[in-house]
Amino acid sequence: MNKQAASKEQANRATVQRYFAAINNQHKTLEMLEHLVTDPDLVEHIAFFEAGFAGYALIPDEIIAEGDKVAVRFHTDQTHTGEFLGVAPTGRRTSVDGIIIYRLEDDKIAEHWMQADLLGLMRTLQEPQPVTG
Numbered sequence: 001m002n003k004q005a006a007s008k009e010q011a012n013r014a015t016v017q018r019y020f021a022a023i024n025n026q027h028k029t030l031e032m033l034e035h036l037v038t039d040p041d042l043v044e045h046i047a048f049f050e051a052g053f054a055g056y057a058l059i060p061d062e063i064i065a066e067g068d069k070v071a072v073r074f075h076t077d078q079t080h081t082g083e084f085l086g087v088a089p090t091g092r093r094t095s096v097d098g099i100i101i102y103r104l105e106d107d108k109i110a111e112h113w114m115q116a117d118l119l120g121l122m123r124t125l126q127e128p129q130p131v132t133g
Helices: 003-023 040-052 118-126
Strands: 057-066 069-079 097-105 108-116
Touching: 003 057, 003 069, 003 097, 003 108, 040 108
Parallel strands: none
Antiparallel strands: 057 069, 069 097, 097 108
16 A cells, blocks of 8 residues: 555544544534535434434444545444434433444545444333332
8 A cells, every 4th residue: 555545544534533523422513514524314314313312422443444435333322312213212321333434535524334233222212111119
Protein backbone atom coordinates (compact mmCIF):
# COMPACT_ATOMS: atom_id res chain seq x y z
CA MET A 1 0.00 0.00 0.00
CA ASN A 2 1.37 3.40 -0.87
CA LYS A 3 1.69 6.22 1.65
CA GLN A 4 -1.13 8.25 0.10
CA ALA A 5 -3.62 5.37 0.41
CA ALA A 6 -2.53 4.63 3.98
CA SER A 7 -2.87 8.30 4.87
CA LYS A 8 -6.41 8.43 3.41
CA GLU A 9 -7.42 5.32 5.36
CA GLN A 10 -6.11 6.90 8.56
CA ALA A 11 -8.01 10.10 7.75
CA ASN A 12 -11.22 8.09 7.15
CA ARG A 13 -10.73 6.23 10.43
CA ALA A 14 -10.22 9.54 12.24
CA THR A 15 -13.41 10.95 10.68
CA VAL A 16 -15.42 7.97 11.95
CA GLN A 17 -13.86 8.34 15.41
CA ARG A 18 -14.85 12.06 15.42
CA TYR A 19 -18.37 11.02 14.42
CA PHE A 20 -18.62 8.63 17.37
CA ALA A 21 -17.26 11.26 19.77
CA ALA A 22 -19.71 13.87 18.47
CA ILE A 23 -22.88 11.79 18.72
CA ASN A 24 -22.38 9.85 21.93
CA ASN A 25 -24.30 10.52 25.13
CA GLN A 26 -26.12 13.59 23.86
CA HIS A 27 -29.12 14.61 21.78
CA LYS A 28 -28.30 14.18 18.12
CA THR A 29 -29.37 17.18 16.02
CA LEU A 30 -29.40 17.70 12.27
CA GLU A 31 -26.97 20.58 12.72
CA MET A 32 -24.52 18.29 14.52
CA LEU A 33 -24.80 15.59 11.86
CA GLU A 34 -24.44 17.82 8.80
CA HIS A 35 -20.77 18.38 9.65
CA LEU A 36 -20.07 14.65 9.53
CA VAL A 37 -22.75 12.89 7.46
CA THR A 38 -24.17 13.32 3.95
CA ASP A 39 -25.99 9.95 3.92
CA PRO A 40 -29.72 10.81 4.33
CA ASP A 41 -30.57 7.23 5.31
CA LEU A 42 -28.09 7.38 8.20
CA VAL A 43 -29.48 10.73 9.37
CA GLU A 44 -33.00 9.23 9.29
CA HIS A 45 -31.86 6.13 11.20
CA ILE A 46 -30.17 8.24 13.88
CA ALA A 47 -33.33 10.37 14.34
CA PHE A 48 -35.47 7.20 14.56
CA PHE A 49 -33.23 5.58 17.18
CA GLU A 50 -32.78 8.86 19.08
CA ALA A 51 -36.59 9.16 19.44
CA GLY A 52 -36.72 5.89 21.37
CA PHE A 53 -33.36 6.10 23.16
CA ALA A 54 -32.49 9.76 23.68
CA GLY A 55 -28.77 10.36 24.09
CA TYR A 56 -27.78 6.78 23.26
CA ALA A 57 -24.10 5.88 22.94
CA LEU A 58 -22.66 4.03 19.94
CA ILE A 59 -19.44 2.48 21.23
CA PRO A 60 -16.84 1.15 18.79
CA ASP A 61 -15.28 -2.16 19.82
CA GLU A 62 -13.12 -2.49 16.71
CA ILE A 63 -12.47 -0.21 13.73
CA ILE A 64 -10.95 -1.35 10.43
CA ALA A 65 -10.27 1.07 7.58
CA GLU A 66 -9.61 0.07 3.98
CA GLY A 67 -9.86 2.30 0.96
CA ASP A 68 -12.88 4.57 1.27
CA LYS A 69 -14.63 2.26 3.76
CA VAL A 70 -14.45 1.98 7.54
CA ALA A 71 -15.93 -1.08 9.26
CA VAL A 72 -16.94 -0.85 12.91
CA ARG A 73 -17.93 -3.64 15.28
CA PHE A 74 -19.94 -1.85 17.96
CA HIS A 75 -22.29 -2.05 20.89
CA THR A 76 -24.74 0.52 22.12
CA ASP A 77 -25.64 1.77 25.57
CA GLN A 78 -29.04 3.39 25.99
CA THR A 79 -32.16 3.82 28.07
CA HIS A 80 -35.57 3.28 26.52
CA THR A 81 -37.04 6.78 26.97
CA GLY A 82 -39.50 7.04 24.06
CA GLU A 83 -41.77 4.87 21.95
CA PHE A 84 -39.80 2.47 19.78
CA LEU A 85 -41.44 0.26 17.15
CA GLY A 86 -44.73 0.43 19.03
CA VAL A 87 -43.27 -0.29 22.48
CA ALA A 88 -44.01 2.43 25.03
CA PRO A 89 -41.04 3.71 27.07
CA THR A 90 -39.92 1.18 29.68
CA GLY A 91 -37.01 3.05 31.27
CA ARG A 92 -34.87 -0.06 30.75
CA ARG A 93 -31.15 0.18 30.03
CA THR A 94 -30.34 -1.88 26.98
CA SER A 95 -27.49 -2.68 24.64
CA VAL A 96 -27.30 -3.83 21.02
CA ASP A 97 -24.34 -5.43 19.23
CA GLY A 98 -23.73 -4.90 15.55
CA ILE A 99 -21.52 -4.05 12.62
CA ILE A 100 -21.58 -0.92 10.44
CA ILE A 101 -19.63 -0.26 7.28
CA TYR A 102 -19.30 3.41 6.35
CA ARG A 103 -18.24 4.73 2.95
CA LEU A 104 -16.55 8.11 3.21
CA GLU A 105 -16.39 10.84 0.64
CA ASP A 106 -14.93 14.33 1.15
CA ASP A 107 -14.28 13.58 4.85
CA LYS A 108 -17.95 12.78 5.55
CA ILE A 109 -19.99 9.59 5.86
CA ALA A 110 -21.67 9.28 2.46
CA GLU A 111 -23.17 5.79 2.77
CA HIS A 112 -23.60 3.06 5.36
CA TRP A 113 -24.61 -0.55 5.79
CA MET A 114 -25.58 -1.85 9.22
CA GLN A 115 -26.44 -5.17 10.80
CA ALA A 116 -27.60 -5.05 14.43
CA ASP A 117 -29.41 -7.34 16.85
CA LEU A 118 -32.81 -5.61 16.70
CA LEU A 119 -34.63 -8.83 17.63
CA GLY A 120 -32.64 -9.08 20.88
CA LEU A 121 -33.41 -5.43 21.63
CA MET A 122 -37.15 -5.95 21.09
CA ARG A 123 -37.14 -9.05 23.32
CA THR A 124 -35.49 -7.03 26.09
CA LEU A 125 -38.03 -4.22 25.78
CA GLN A 126 -40.99 -6.60 25.81
CA GLU A 127 -39.89 -8.78 28.75
CA PRO A 128 -42.31 -8.60 31.67
CA GLN A 129 -41.17 -6.24 34.41
CA PRO A 130 -40.41 -7.98 37.73
CA VAL A 131 -42.96 -7.25 40.44
CA THR A 132 -41.44 -5.45 43.41
CA GLY A 133 -42.83 -4.51 46.70
